[in-house]
Amino acid sequence: MERVVQFTGPRQVELAEQSPAELPPGHLRVRTRYSGISAGTELTAYRGTNPYLTRTWDPQARLFHDGAAGIEYPVAGWGYSEVGEVLEVSPELAGTQDIPQVGDTVWGIWGHRSEGIVPAERMVGHTLPAGLEPLAGAFARVGAIAYNAVLAGDIHLGEDVAIFGQGVIGLLTTRLAQLNGARVTAVDALDGRLETAKRYGAHHTLNARTDAVAEHIRAATAGRGADLAIEISGVYPALHDAVRSVTVGGRVVASGFYQGDGIGLRLGDEFHHNRVQLICSQIGGVPPQLSGRWTVERLQQTFLRLVAEGQVDVTSLVSHVVPAADAADAYTLLDERPAEALQVVLEF
Template structure:
């Protein structure tokens, strides 16, 4: 095959996305060639890349082989691809050929991978639902780090794809109450359908006060809005010795925050959580393999019980229209939730 047979999404500069032709690679020894069916846009992180809101010297992800560069332009980014193994190189078990797999790879129509870096999609799971796997693993990580105890009250701020998955997973934990805070009507409806006991529209209200009224003060607040100013609201929503888990990646975005008397006197703890690593206190019992097995089980359960793929996927976009898709996401279209590129 020659150049032009394959395509890739490339961030050429801030707010400048191109779909470029690339040659279809040939698998070498120990490699397989994956032909992409679809890839999921992780709106929170990818909009940081699109807008230029990341330090360009930051390593994209040291744990993923396909993302071992930094955020200097031009770059290819993304980490949720579902496709079929089209061919295998020398030394690879032929059983891989024809398998439907998930890969942590940028938006490309064809890519090479070590089979050890791929994840066979469980039988019965659609490619659309399987494309949510990376976000499901992130949600599992938040649940592990937040560790809601029996009888605790939890508030989840932000009900994008990761927020909704986190709400759904924590809702079946030992927590007594889960409150979802989100300004968009449809996302609050989805949060309630996925297990939130109460929902709060933070528009034109004291959201922290409403959460405190509903919970008596949250034991755990999970901040997933992507807005640094929401962190102060999350802190103010907690009770004495409350915990705030920050899963948002703010990049270079800044906001004026005022952590006043409540934060200082009530011993509120603010902790970051990020899926690239396992919390130190869990590493004796948890590793990435166990966490990923858990994420697949949670995704299968949500697909069976809640039709999660049908509910979260709002846009299926031919990859050639990727520039328009990012413009729509950046415009904060209220109807857009999960965007999938099709190939």
């Protein structure tokens, strides 16, 4: 039987069983080894705050519409950071160049399920780089989200960059920004994460609860403010602090998944008076000015190459590897005790 993690309601998790589906033409069957839990997007469905639960996204109009839900409980297989072994290849694809074959370790998106049936075209270039342990493959997507935010920020060598939020994606953003030549100030409300940020390349750290963040950043930059701030926690007050922290005409990349009304964000204050540039980064696409050269696929593949080359450490970010049968406990941990966890991974 195939096992699938699903949300049956807000903060309700179960491991369901279902019969394996037949493999259709043009597809691969992958046995999942690890599946990383997103402490951002996934928790919006777990908590019941995701906009798709109350509205419908119209991909043609590019608008949300009220009146009907785009997704409903049970929400099954909600995940986007999987790695596993190819068990079966559609017969017409056997031996096809560039298509992963039986026994290959691959990464991709097929959700929190023991087996995934994935279109072969989506798995081209998704064989795990040589020398990487399988657990690293679960970071392809989160690494790409961090990479996308850094590209959107258009960092120049020597610039001062403040990164708000030092969870897994924030820590990877800190490292990538530092590799890109930035002098990074890491901001978070948890001291443990700030200590980790120092290992990931932060020159300075600030606690959002106890430090006057914008004032400290301006004092450290001779009164100018940061050239760029990247907000990746998805918290409106943090986005407001990011806006307050940048220089006149500075850039703020909003890469978090913000929920509900923007309480704590005041656009009539520093945003208006300092003419701040607000840029959205979302993994559905790359920065428009780079779309001729970059794709989401390139982001993911390049990030894993950096990991394979030893320039970015991901496996030390794994705080918990949890059997899929205990998935409910894993979500409770991330929801109620975030200070105790970084990357939580389900093992199948």
